[in-house]
Amino acid sequence: MLVKDFITKEIPVLKSFDTGDYALTLMDDYKLKHLPVVSDDSFYYKGIISEKELLSYSDLSVNIGNIYLAESPSVRLETHLLEVLALITRNKLSLLPVISDQDIYEGVVTRERLVDVCADFCQADAPGSTIILEVSPTDYSVTDIARIIESNNAHILSLQTHPEDTNGQLLITLKIDAEDASAVIRSFERFNYTVVWHFMENGMVDDIFQQRMNELIHYMNI
Structure with a gap:
């Protein structure tokens, strides 16, 4: 641009x-x-x-x-x-x-x-999900990250990297075109990637988290 x-x-x-x-x-x-x-x-x-x-x-x-x-x-x-x-x-x-x-x-x-x-350049307003990974700079591979995402029938819309000052790790912010990124997140975790944050409109990861929160609140009210 x-x-x-x-x-x-x-x-x-x-x-x-x-x-x-x-x-x-x-x-x-x-x-x-x-x-x-x-x-x-x-x-x-x-x-x-x-x-x-x-x-x-x-x-x-x-x-x-x-x-x-x-x-x-x-x-x-x-x-x-x-x-x-x-x-x-x-x-x-x-x-x-x-x-x-x-x-x-x-x-x-x-x-x-x-x-x-x-x-617009980062596709911030495009439908999809945002995932942040934490990796060692020596383990960073765009090819591997893209392969994991595409194996779940999703595609990268934008990718930015940012080094952490505290521990020297690399934060990778991904915007993908899947509105439910739960399968992608599970794949990253299976390949030992650290998922530090994610946002998606709906999906199994969010549903499970909400279910556990409801169970915790129910337990606390007993």
């Missing part, structure tokens, strides 16, 4: 003659902490200005052109979603300007829009 597929062009830009007051008003209107700055006579990208930077000035009637732009992060139209996510997160940006090969401003990717795109 590339920037050109989810670029936003509705966000206003600033030019050198705009004042700090005007910039803060726009930020408030659009619920942003940053705005792009372009040249007066064209849309040549110059950088971004932040709310924090503007609020450091005692006189907000100052023109943007008189403020040194410390940041000028940007991406191209062909940049992948994951690179955009890394830049916005690393620089704590509310938006990231998109520019052409000639450094002409094309639009932005906002943090809000990025959340929607990432949800």
Whole structure:
């Protein structure tokens, strides 16, 4: 998924003659902490200005052109979603300007829009189940995981990995297209995978858990 597929062009830009007051008003209107700055006579990208930077000035009637732009992060139209996510997160940006090969401003990717795109990218809203496995990094094999899932007539919709800081294990988050993942979970456990969490709409694992909870509550009430 590339920037050109989810670029936003509705966000206003600033030019050198705009004042700090005007910039803060726009930020408030659009619920942003940053705005792009372009040249007066064209849309040549110059950088971004932040709310924090503007609020450091005692006189907000100052023109943007008189403020040194410390940041000028940007991406191209062909940049992948994951690179955009890394830049916005690393620089704590509310938006990231998109520019052409000639450094002409094309639009932005906002943090809000990025959340929607990432949800779509991860198939978060697709019907199915979510399973989290814990494995040793040396035992991690996408091929084995896919084989177990597909042997139960299910398929991987998305897969993300995250190393645990505490024990060095690898957490694998799987979204699969089976709404009842009980057979997949049993298969993972049979092959000695640790299933640390799962969510599914309905299924035998949930039903058994609910039955045991009911039995426990009944026992406690005797």
